[in-house]
Amino acid sequence: xxxxxxxxxxxxxxxxxxxxxxxxxxxxxxxxxxxxxxxxxxxxxxxxxxxxxxxxxxxxxxxxxxxxxxxxxxxxxxxxxxxxxxxxxxxxxxxxxxxxxxxxxxxxxxxxxxxxxxxxxxxxxxxxxxxxxxxxxxxxxxxxxxxxxxxxxxxxxxxxxxxxxxxxxxxxxxxxxxxxxxxxxxxxxxxxxxxxxxxxxxxxxxxxxxxxxxxxxxx
Amino acid sequence: xxxxxxxxxxxxxxxxxxxxxxxxxxxxxxxxxxxxxxxxxxxxxxxxxxxxxxxxxxxxxxxxxxxxxxxxxxxxxxxxxxxxxxxxxxxxxxxxxxxxxxxxxxxxxxxxxxxxxxxxxxxxxxxxxxxxxxxxxxxxxxxxxxxxxxxxxxxxxxxxxxxxxxxxxxxxxxxxxxxxxxxxxxxxxxxxxxxxxxxxxxxxxxxxxxxxxxxxxxxxxxxxxxxxxxxxxxxxxxxxxxxxxxxxxxxxxxxxxxxxxxxxxxxxxxxxxxxxxxxxxxxxxxxxxxxxxxxxxxxxxxxxxxxxxxxxxxxxxxxxxxxxxxxxxxxxxxxxxxxxxxxxxxxxxxxxxxxxxxxxx
Numbered sequence: 001x002x003x004x005x006x007x008x009x010x011x012x013x014x015x016x017x018x019x020x021x022x023x024x025x026x027x028x029x030x031x032x033x034x035x036x037x038x039x040x041x042x043x044x045x046x047x048x049x050x051x052x053x054x055x056x057x058x059x060x061x062x063x064x065x066x067x068x069x070x071x072x073x074x075x076x077x078x079x080x081x082x083x084x085x086x087x088x089x090x091x092x093x094x095x096x097x098x099x100x101x102x103x104x105x106x107x108x109x110x111x112x113x114x115x116x117x118x119x120x121x122x123x124x125x126x127x128x129x130x131x132x133x134x135x136x137x138x139x140x141x142x143x144x145x146x147x148x149x150x151x152x153x154x155x156x157x158x159x160x161x162x163x164x165x166x167x168x169x170x171x172x173x174x175x176x177x178x179x180x181x182x183x184x185x186x187x188x189x190x191x192x193x194x195x196x197x198x199x200x201x202x203x204x205x206x207x208x209x210x211x212x213x214x215x216x217x218x219x
Numbered sequence: 220x221x222x223x224x225x226x227x228x229x230x231x232x233x234x235x236x237x238x239x240x241x242x243x244x245x246x247x248x249x250x251x252x253x254x255x256x257x258x259x260x261x262x263x264x265x266x267x268x269x270x271x272x273x274x275x276x277x278x279x280x281x282x283x284x285x286x287x288x289x290x291x292x293x294x295x296x297x298x299x300x301x302x303x304x305x306x307x308x309x310x311x312x313x314x315x316x317x318x319x320x321x322x323x324x325x326x327x328x329x330x331x332x333x334x335x336x337x338x339x340x341x342x343x344x345x346x347x348x349x350x351x352x353x354x355x356x357x358x359x360x361x362x363x364x365x366x367x368x369x370x371x372x373x374x375x376x377x378x379x380x381x382x383x384x385x386x387x388x389x390x391x392x393x394x395x396x397x398x399x400x401x402x403x404x405x406x407x408x409x410x411x412x413x414x415x416x417x418x419x420x421x422x423x424x425x426x427x428x429x430x431x432x433x434x435x436x437x438x439x440x441x442x443x444x445x446x447x448x449x450x451x452x453x454x455x456x457x458x459x460x461x462x463x464x465x466x467x468x469x470x471x472x473x474x475x476x477x478x479x480x481x482x483x484x485x486x487x488x489x490x491x492x493x494x495x496x497x498x499x500x501x502x503x504x505x506x507x508x509x510x511x512x513x514x515x516x517x518x519x520x521x522x523x524x525x526x527x528x529x530x531x532x533x534x535x536x537x538x539x540x541x542x543x544x545x546x547x548x549x550x551x552x553x554x555x556x557x558x559x560x561x562x563x564x565x566x567x568x569x570x571x572x573x574x575x576x577x578x579x580x
Contacts, residue, residue, distance in 0.1 A: 122313070125328065125373070217314070
């Protein structure tokens with residue numbers, strides 16, 4: 001049964017291609033979103049003209065990125081990066097871009113969900129900006145950020161499969177291979193493995209977020 | 220009322236100008252050390268802006284603010300802020316930190332260890348009357364009154380002689396608010412901090428303030444003085460209208476009711492009449508405390524009580540709220556001590572008025 005080890009190997013590759021871009025994309029999105037959300041403490045006088053424009057430009061640019069077809073990006077990126085089409089780097093960079101496209105919006109919403117009074121209280125207590133960001137703003141934006149992260153993660157898991165079309169190994173390979181050899185069982189295994197992967201990772205994110213937000217009152 | 224000692228905070232020619240409007244104009248004000256000074260005025264009068272300029276949450280456009288003689292711009296803003304307590308509306312607690320961690324915020328920012336911060340937090344919970352069992356709760360699990368006490372404890376943790384309070388009790392219900400006000404007066408007597416308290420409620424300003432700064436439109440001070448001075452002699456029509464229609468009544472808060480003639484419960488002597496409150500009859504419980512009034516077969520709940528050292532306002536209220544029209548005075552133990560006649564209260568108010576204006580009896 002070499003099949004099982006093949007599925008295991010493909011699952012590992014799939015996991016790598018879906019998780020790594022989500023982590024990288026989120027880390028890139030946080031500073032971009034924080035810049036777009038602007039200063040929000042009370043006394044900052046609300047969002048003035050310049051701040052609103054900045055937010056609009058950043059959020060819409062991110063959304064625009066998402067409209068580039070994934071297959072086109074897989075083919076185009078090697079021309080820019082100088083990698084081969086089937087390299088893992090290629091896929092990871094492409095998918096990271098998609099995660100950024102989704103997470104920038106989520107992170108902007110997340111930062112905007114933090115009460116300005118609480119940020120104001122932080123300033124009044126004598127927090128300096130950097131410590132206020134890591135000690136107050138970031139932890140309080142976890143609930144909204146986690147919701148965005150779940151969507152990005154699950155949609156990324158399905159997007160990884162597309163890479164198989166151009167020969168990048170993942171659970172998607174089971175679809176292309178099964179289709180070519182007319183093996184229904186192989187396709188079904190591919191679908192099941194992908195769904196299980198998505199469910200497990202989604203639960204993991206939900207649990208971690210819950211652990212980080214015990215302060216929220218649950219009914 | 221404690222005597223005026225030194226100046227704790229001094230505004231010298233302070234102006235705050237925004238692009239389109241002036242929030243505070245050329246403010247000169249000396250806030251006495253060790254007293255509660257209230258900033259009161261309608262919304263948009265610059266009282267909160269003035270408060271926030273003290274710890275540089277808002278930077279003044281012109282002028283200087285001296286904190287114990289030192290320009291508040293001489294230190295980095297975050298250090299200045301850690302050196303004063305700040306209590307805000309809605310408490311402004313960190314929702315993701317426990318009660319103890321919230322209270323320990325400033326000590327921790329100053330570098331105290333986790334254990335020291337926690338020990339200090341527990342002490343302060345006792346000081347503000349919070350059950351230590353609440354230490355591990357999150358703010359969302361507290362009532363409004365509890366959250367506000369945590370806010371006060373957090374401000375006290377700064378261990379500074381100055382406490383800034385920005386409409387701290389405006390979001391809690393009236394009963395809890397009265398509790399918190401009494402608590403603040405008690406804390407002040409115990410800790411002797413300089414407190415600057417912003418409120419839009421003149422009653423709160425009068426109840427708490429040793430000094431009141433009445434802010435008028437456009438961020439200027441319409442009057443600065445003791446509550447009594449402001450109620451007795453409003454500087455202008457604006458102050459008169461702001462202190463309100465009840466100010467005649469409020470003024471009686473500052474007139475002692477100690478000289479009021481006390482009519483003995485048995486009747487006779489003072490009035491020369493046999494029980495002038497008849498046919499009403501005062502009921503007493505086993506401990507000789509007032510327990511309402513009887514009129515023939517009917518028993519009616521009594522009114523408010525006049526306590527030893529009470530003001531004329533308290534005496535007048537005791538008279539007005541009593542079913543018989545006679546106010547009930549009690550001693551320190553709550554036992555009925557005598558009755559007060561409405562004519563005597565009015566006469567005392569008249570004497571107080573004549574002496575205030577220096578007109579002879």
